[in-house]
Amino acid sequence: MTRVLVYDTTLRDGAQCEGVSFSCEDKLDILRRLDSFGADFVEGGWPGSNPRDDEFFSRAASVGLGNAELTAFGSTRRHGVRPEEDANLRSLADCPAKWCCIFGKSWDFQVTCALGISKEDNLAMVEDSVAFLVSRGKRVMFDAEHFFDGYRSDPGYAISVLKAAERGGAEWVVLCDTNGGSLPAFISEACAAAVSAVGVPVGIHCHNDSDLATACSLAAVEAGCTMVQGTVNGMGERCGNANLCAVLPNLALKCGADLGAVDLRSITGLSRFVGEVANMMPSAGMPYVGERAFAHKGGMHVSALVKDPRTYEHLDPAEVGNSRRVLVSDMAGKASISEKLREMGLTAGEDSPEITRMIKDMESEGYEFEGADASFELLVRRLRGDIEERFSVEGFRIFIDSREGGMDSEASVKVRSSAGDMEHTASDGNGPVNALDNALRKALESFFPDLRRIRLTDYKVRVLDEKSATAARVRVLIRSTDGASSWTTVGVSENVIEASLIALVDSLEYALMKTGREA
DSSP: OOBOEEEEOTTTTGGGSTTOOOOHHHHHHHHHHHHHHTOSEEEEEOTTSOHHHHHHHHHHTTSOOSSOEEEEEEEOOOTTSOGGGOHHHHHHHHSSOSEEEEEEEOOHHIIIIIIOSOHHHHHHHHHHHHHHHHHTTOEEEEEEETHHHHHHHOHHHHHHHHHHHHHHTOSEEEEEETTOOOOHHHHHHHHHHHHHHOSSOEEEEEBOTTSOHHHHHHHHHHTTOOEEEEBGGGOOSTTOBOBHHHHHHIIIIISOOBOTTOOGGGHHHHHHHHHHHHTOOOOTTOTTTSTTTTEEOOHHHHHHHHHOGGGTOSSOGGGGTOOOEEOOSTTOOHHHHHHHHHHTTOOOOTTHHHHHHHHHHHHHTTOOOTTOHHHHHHHHHHHHTOSOOOEEEEEEEEEEEEETTEEEEEEEEEEEETTSOEEEEEEEESSHHHHHHHHHHHHHHTTOGGGGGOEEEEEEEEESOGGGGGGOOEEEEEEEEOSSOEEEEEEEESSHHHHHHHHHHHHHHHHHHHHHHHO
């Protein structure tokens, strides 16, 4: 099997994604996670470009990496300035990182237009910049910026840039599809030419502007490249970079590549961790690692899946640390319900057809259980008499006062415990639903102190019949957490407050059931 090295640039190229801003602590946390994942190289940032990156490299030097080589990024020297006088190169030379990756132009158009210099001067800048860093004890790789556009324009010159970096002492040359506009067949052709032209190993760095970064990265490896550069979840400027969460499983599981220490069974966890830190959760439909990657809804699909998962899954989700999900909807049949019950640790009994009919009836009224597993489990357990009602809401009132600069909301709630005790409380909130949540929780905490650790993390409202305007039924989805796990509940009504209350009550009922199960 071909050994393919993994170069992660989430902390540098990924940080250029709109809406992403990593703190130094964020970058250190991601560095540790990438190291434990098994990445060969982690590009940490650009020394000298900002105080945060300087702090990061200073602190990262003491992290004690087990797998990854921390790499500093920068550019070739400025035209007309000697390498030893160039501030960027001096920062790289003084950086604690052993490896440096510098980029330079390989497209003749960029050289003469963007830089406004001769092609010969550009070659000199590439060679002596690399040579300077090597003379200062650094191991260097060279990113050939716009290589594929350059190869399309003037193949000979694009290759000559790679050879200049090699003469300077670069241990790797990396071919960059900087504009992300190349097709896989052309990537393959250009990579094969580059691999045969230089004596050092060749890597690939693709951007996703044509939605082909994964395909182009695979084509490059097939053509002889032995390093892939990319980011977790494909984060990056414009349309992003090659998504390592898709590239790596394809390489290892479909192409038979050897990825060294990479632990693919932790890649789904890595994807979600980076998404959390970046405050940019990955798409649920992302291949391999997405929440919907192995989700099944159609009854016929699930029926076949129960017999053999290979009928509708291209691999075992456990191979990438993901899990199979059976969705409950009005499209579900008996097999779907039975499999969903088994997934939740419940037995599939003779009542499966009755549960199926109830689900279909409720979904016709606007309920949706695909993303509300907690409400589905409560529904089944209530139907079977497995759980008793722990409390009931006897009544509530919402007060909204207008004031200069905004509105105040207050809710009062009467709650009765299963023992017959009554609690009547009131609470303020940012809005009527928040006030109701606070009041309900305040009342229940006197009976169930464990509920203090429950909090809401998401609240969604969907209008079900837009033609009915303000009289339309609404569906409310609420996501809650106890700090260790999370769950989603659903409520439906013509009144958004009532729909919210239904979902809130289910959320707290589920928390109590969960606590009792774990006790």
